[in-house]
Amino acid sequence: MTRPYTSSELNDSSLHRPEWTNRRGQFVFANSSAWPSGGAVESNISLGNAVWRAYLEPEDGWRPPWERGLIAAVVLVSGVVAALVGVITASWAQRRRLLSTVMEANVRLADTTAKLQEEKLRLDALLVRQYNLLAVLGSPRRHGSCCGSGGVVKEHSSSDGLVHGTVSQGLTLDRIENMRRQLAVNSNSIAQDLESIQTVDLLGEGTFGKVFKGLWRGTTVAVKTMILPANMSGAEKREKMWL
The missing domain is CATH 3.30.200 (Phosphorylase Kinase; domain 1)
Incomplete structure (x- = not known):
C-alpha cells in the first residue's frame, strides 16, 4: 500500500528512501515481496486528508495455471498438422511426377511399338516378295x-x-x-x-x-x-x- 509523502518525510532522509518509493514518487508502507505488475487492480482509498492507493493481484497472476500447458499442446498439434500437410503435399507432388513419367514412357512405348509393327510388316512383305521371286525363278x-x-x-x-x-x-x-x-x-x-x-x-x-x-x-x-x-x-x- 502507498501514500503520498508528507513535507516532513520529504525533508527527512531517513524516512524518504528510494527503496520505499514507487515509480510515482509515493511512499510504500506495506507491500508484498514483489512490486505489483501492470495487470494489478488499483483502488484509491481516502482516509482523512490522505489518499491511499491499494494494488491487488493474485500471487500467481491473473492467468490460469494450465495456460502454458495449453499453449504447448496447441504448438505441438500445430507442428504435427503442419508435418502431415507437408508429407501429403510431397507425396502428391511425387505421384504427379511419377504419373507424368509413366505417361511419357507409355507414349514412347506406343511410338516404338508402332514403329516395330511397321518394320515387321515391311520385313514380312519383303520376305514374301523374296519367296515369291524364288518360287517364280x-x-x-x-x-x-x-x-x-x-x-x-x-x-x-x-x-x-x-x-x-x-x-x-x-x-x-x-x-x-x-x-x-x-x-x-x-x-x-x-x-x-x-x-x-x-x-x-x-x-x-x-x-x-x-x-x-x-x-x-x-x-x-x-x-x-x-x-x-x-x-x-x-x-x-x-x-x-x-x-
Whole structure:
C-alpha cells in the first residue's frame, strides 16, 4: 500500500528512501515481496486528508495455471498438422511426377511399338516378295517343239504363279541354300539357251514387240521380243518373259 509523502518525510532522509518509493514518487508502507505488475487492480482509498492507493493481484497472476500447458499442446498439434500437410503435399507432388513419367514412357512405348509393327510388316512383305521371286525363278519349265518342212517351232513354258497365302516360317537354312543352288543351275541353263538362239529375219512388228525368224539348237523357231511397262516389278517381268 502507498501514500503520498508528507513535507516532513520529504525533508527527512531517513524516512524518504528510494527503496520505499514507487515509480510515482509515493511512499510504500506495506507491500508484498514483489512490486505489483501492470495487470494489478488499483483502488484509491481516502482516509482523512490522505489518499491511499491499494494494488491487488493474485500471487500467481491473473492467468490460469494450465495456460502454458495449453499453449504447448496447441504448438505441438500445430507442428504435427503442419508435418502431415507437408508429407501429403510431397507425396502428391511425387505421384504427379511419377504419373507424368509413366505417361511419357507409355507414349514412347506406343511410338516404338508402332514403329516395330511397321518394320515387321515391311520385313514380312519383303520376305514374301523374296519367296515369291524364288518360287517364280525356280519353277520347272517344259519345252515342246513341232517338226516339219518349213514349219515353225514355238517354245512353250508354264509358270507356277505367285505364291499366295502365308509363308511358312519354318524354312530352314538348308532349304534356302538348296533353292539358291537350283537358281544358279537354272540361271546357267537359261543363259546358255539364250546364247544358242540366232535371229535371222524380221517376220513382223507389233505394239508389244517384234517377231524374228531364228535358229535354236538346229531348229527354225520364232523369236519374239517384248516391250514391258517400266513400272512392272522384276518378278512380273521374269514371269512374262517365260510365257
